[in-house]
Amino acid sequence: MSQTAYRTHHATEVTEQLVGQKVTLAGWVDRRRDHGGVAFIDLRDNTGLVQVVIYDEEMARPLRSEFVIQVVGEVRLRPDGNENEHLATGKIEVVAESIEVLAKSDALPFQVSTALENESENKLPGEDVRLKYRYLDLRRPSMQRNLKLRAQMSKAARHALEEMGFEEIETPTMIKSTPEGARDFVVPARLVPGSWYALPQSPQLLKQLLMVSGVERYYQLARCYRDEDFRADRQPEFTQLDMEMAFVDQEDVMAMAEKVIAAIWKSAGYDIKLPIQRITWQDAMDKYGSDKPDLRFGNPLIELTDYFKNTPFRVFQAPYVGAVLFKGGAATPRRQFDAWQDWAKQRGAKGLAYVVFAENGELKGPVAKNLSEEERNGLKEAVGAEDGDAVFFAAGRRTSSQELLGAVRVELARRAGLLKPDDFAFTWVVDFPLFKPTDDPDDDDVAVGHSKWTSMHHPFTMPSKDWIDKFDKDPEHAMSDSYDIVCNGNEMGGGSVRIHRDDIQDRVLDVLGITPEEAADKFGFLLEAFKYGAPPHAGIALGWDRTAAILAGADSIRDVIAFPKAGGGRDPLTGAPAPISAEQRAETGVDYDPDEDED
């Protein structure tokens, strides 16, 4: 595999077994040191480093960092005491007989040498510079590791799916605009002036059509597109591992997805215990204040609504009162509690009430004095605290209060160092509502219809069996057959049983306030397809960038994407997006005027 026109071995293949043999190597000058008239080169290739020793000054003179060179030389053991235990090739070195410079390098705008492996010490430039010189940024060993991990992950998932009889099928990316809750990127169609394609937000409708066609197990690593306003860690194009099955129910899909996830983690050396635990959406909200709870640690939310039902404290006279325990928090200085107030306000909350259980048993903190004596006396037990702990409260609307407490819970764990990146806590979240209120101020999805209800997942989600006959009579309480897979507080993916009958689909669209005309215009083809015998089907998709980032322990999905966009969708490397020429614009047909055409 290593033998090519330019080399006999990769760097890390040069081991003690080759001592005395001649090898040809090729790669980059990772580092050069000169010592007593002898040059020592760390030669870097895709596998790692090997030391090259050059006695000939003429030969060594031109070599600079990041030059691409080909080295012919003999392998020998390093002199006693010169071994490097940290290197796979640390026992040997290659004495250069000849060196050819394959390509020179200017001085780099920032350092990429493996010698800076402890990269926390490597002062990287800002992200725009890293992205402008992405091909250099990717030379850093940690980035090469991320690329390899992602490739390994895709391979593992594909193999697992193939084992289970899945067919990889490609779906088009120049499609009709579909209603999936975000803005479409659109492409003018030169051959049909005034008309546009849309780039897909997902292959949702197309994979459903594949099920109607008789494909029973489809998968695709699908490129998806959403034209959203810039948010940290969003990309205008992203990848999902998209899967769909016919003649299955929710349990079938979850069991299949668990095998895929286990195979992915296994490929990185981790064993996941199956089955993955489950939590209902309601429990996740009540216990963790999140529909994607981080279960690497405990410390669930404590509901105190009942406890404070007769409270004299106006703030706690609310539909919901809850708390999160801050273990050992009593020792926290006052200015840090003030900082927590700011933290909460940045999240849109009014503040963050708290009490402190002092070591001497006293109850302190701004809230304490507002409580009744009975409330003060029972509070420690009610929240499960001990002397020396503190407690944060939230009160108000149930969902937003729980979400605030959920965020506090995670932030406390983060500050306590409990969020270990290689500790993976998976959970399914199940039993989702079918609909959610359109006017939810915490929600920034775009409603697709005109009613007070919008889909919790998407309009093609099947109501759960109990609700099929009555979901439209009581949308508020209707449940769906859908499921999210969550890891370490991230939504890794989600799916649902789909509607496969046009009568049910019509009723769901009606609840969403989508008129039959709009429905016909936007996805009439799906409703039409359901008239010709659609099988029951269900599926799931995993956000591939996110999954890779979780597995790699990367802070940002940008670290697991070869060429990501910067903020605002800019690409500092190529300069995209960019203006186009007047001629190119004319050709797109965007300025086509049908009235003019009639002259």
Added chain:
Amino acid sequence: MSQTAYRTHHATEVTEQLVGQKVTLAGWVDRRRDHGGVAFIDLRDNTGLVQVVIYDEEMARPLRSEFVIQVVGEVRLRPDGNENEHLATGKIEVVAESIEVLAKSDALPFQVSTALENESENKLPGEDVRLKYRYLDLRRPSMQRNLKLRAQMSKAARHALEEMGFEEIETPTMIKSTPEGARDFVVPARLVPGSWYALPQSPQLLKQLLMVSGVERYYQLARCYRDEDFRADRQPEFTQLDMEMAFVDQEDVMAMAEKVIAAIWKSAGYDIKLPIQRITWQDAMDKYGSDKPDLRFGNPLIELTDYFKNTPFRVFQAPYVGAVLFKGGAATPRRQFDAWQDWAKQRGAKGLAYVVFAENGELKGPVAKNLSEEERNGLKEAVGAEDGDAVFFAAGRRTSSQELLGAVRVELARRAGLLKPDDFAFTWVVDFPLFKPTDDPDDDDVAVGHSKWTSMHHPFTMPSKDWIDKFDKDPEHAMSDSYDIVCNGNEMGGGSVRIHRDDIQDRVLDVLGITPEEAADKFGFLLEAFKYGAPPHAGIALGWDRTAAILAGADSIRDVIAFPKAGGGRDPLTGAPAPISAEQRAETGVDYDPDEDED
């Protein structure tokens, strides 16, 4: 694998071993026959058919073609004489105990039943109807076979590449417009009004950047886009298996690609003998009048330029005269020779000269009388004909004459039934010129520069070693390190060694008439990357739709694409492309006026 909530077995798993057992099956009613009050249903799923017998008239009554049903029943042997040898499940049948209709079906716009397996007899509607109801068209067994074959092919290629250490890396599809010889599809960038992304014609520059980054073996099944005028069997979006390697030469890439191709064909049951034969571009043109010769049969072109060098026949006083033998063609009626004239004229030729060697030894045909006696006497030997054969001639410009004769050669073979779809003749075409004349009237690629020379492949192709120092002094004769892989007269793919030094790249761009300013604007980032130590690299891409069509024996790539576009880029299924709303248009920013913005 078959066991899901809806079934215990797939149709074709119901064999004699299960006789006496109860099974649950799910699928479509492929066909229903009624005989003596008993209903016989062919139940179809993704694996095939199984016969279901229904004695209960109530149970059978609602069932119609293409209804989706779930059947519970007992397996028994078919009565003696009722076996069906053509069916995997032909020895058994399932006696229905209960049937649930999972989904009904209206009458289909066209028939898809497996019973019409001999599909040449199945009267399919026109392509627009097939595409409008693509999910029904895909129910036909031949289409399901094509989808499976393509999935199998992708799997085989991926496994072969992974064996050879390739990493799958995804590259972006919203990029900067790049110069690759066709028109880009463009996408307005809402967040940078007035700016546009382009959809990539290939990941060419990005994969080269990956090599600069130290990735050594990259692959991707990459979606590519070209906004070309409609031609038969072109799609606005298509897929290529894209591969690139660092520290390799042409031989390394060809050896690698042969392993991939062999693995693909092996997955479909065919053994390809390696290495694949090679022919130079010049030989391919001279012998077969094509840079993608069909080598399933012989009958090469015969050059007669020398033979006719003193001819009295004005038409043959040309820079090139050649011929193709029409074995046994003497018996062809005159009106068929006339039809050949029309055929040639449709291809843009003036006509198609021919002579006939009659069984009696006489030389006949319109051309015969124009030749000298010496030419007439020696002709049979010169072209290797026997009495009873005919010969077609072309004379004029070398390339276009050869191409006409090449087309005649293939058309003769087609009419003789020599173009067997499961007979695969591979060849490499090597030793391509580096440049071709920009004004070649036979060529419809778009020139990227302003000179009389344009790239034979693309501007990033490395001149061959002998030409590196002088290609710009003699562009007409300069050769490149590039290679095409051809099968049965189709260009399956191609590649080249790439330029990895900015000095060579600058000189190539200069020959192409691309100014430094244009170069900086369009791919300055690549030239910039070459300043920081780019390794020698080379690659290849296989047209995946075409490769699948060849392997499947499909007439059109549309038969191996799940959801292809019709002519003009229209999608009869979804109605794309379509107008967008005024609001959507405003959001795209295409009407952004920078002057207005300043107010």
